[in-house]
Amino acid sequence: MGGVGKTTLTKKLYNDTHVKTHFESCAWISISQEYGVRDLLQNIINCYMVLSEEDLKKVEKMDVIQLQHKISVYLREKRYLMVLDDIWTNQKWDALQDAFPDMNNGSRVVLTTRNKDLALHADAQSQPHELGFLNEEES
Ligand SMILES: Nc1ncnc2c1ncn2[C@@H]1O[C@H](COP(=O)(O)OP(=O)(O)OP(=O)(O)O)[C@@H](O)[C@H]1O
Ligand SMILES: [Mg+2]
Numbered sequence: 001m002g003g004v005g006k007t008t009l010t011k012k013l014y015n016d017t018h019v020k021t022h023f024e025s026c027a028w029i030s031i032s033q034e035y036g037v038r039d040l041l042q043n044i045i046n047c048y049m050v051l052s053e054e055d056l057k058k059v060e061k062m063d064v065i066q067l068q069h070k071i072s073v074y075l076r077e078k079r080y081l082m083v084l085d086d087i088w089t090n091q092k093w094d095a096l097q098d099a100f101p102d103m104n105n106g107s108r109v110v111l112t113t114r115n116k117d118l119a120l121h122a123d124a125q126s127q128p129h130e131l132g133f134l135n136e137e138e139s
Contacts, residue, residue: 004131006112007085013110014083022106023081031087037095041067044082044099048074064095071099075107082109090121097122 013019014028027047029040045051045059045067062070075082082100087093093111100109113119119128 002114004133006114006131009131010083010085010110010112014081019081022079023108024078025075026081026083028083028085030085031092033088037092038064038067040092040096041071041099044071048080068096068099072101075099076101076103078107079105080107082107084109084111087111087113087118088115090118093118093122 014026020026025048027044029043029047031040035043041064042059048071051059059067059070084093084096097109100107111119111122116128116130
């Protein structure tokens with residue numbers, strides 16, 4: 001459910017020194033409902049890579065497949081962490097997932113979502129980590 005602390009917990013993990021040093025490349029994007037897949041992929045590129053003016057112009061002309069490919073090629077060589085915060089729909093995950101190669105090298109993609117079906121769709125092998133409420137004392 002909303003406001004239960006998914007983003008807060010993920011931020012704590014993301015900023016943890018051990019987590020930071022475990023990964024070579026880390027990126028966090030917030031999946032606002034207003035952004036389309038193309039904008040999200042461009043954001044991901046901007047998070048991971050420092051591009052020259054010339055490369056930026058090339059990226060602006062790329063379509064979704066080309067953007068996915070560019071990210072995938074970049075990440076293939078690295079142990080990377082990608083956080084997709086507040087993703088709502090299966091379609092959005094399906095459209096983004098090809099950007100994230102699985103080289104079996106300890107890389108991780110972390111999703112936060114209110115939609116359990118999406119969590120299970122994205123990874124049918126593992127149970128999503130569900131947050132409960134704080135009790136009265138903790139609150
Ligand atoms: N363990 C906690 N103790 C105290 N405050 C908390 C805790 N976890 C979250 N909060 C606070 O609760 C509010 C909502 O947290 P957060 O934004 O992480 O929720 P969320 O599950 O990501 O919500 P949404 O589904 O809307 O994205 C924030 O103001 C945050 O600081
Ligand atoms: Mg959140």
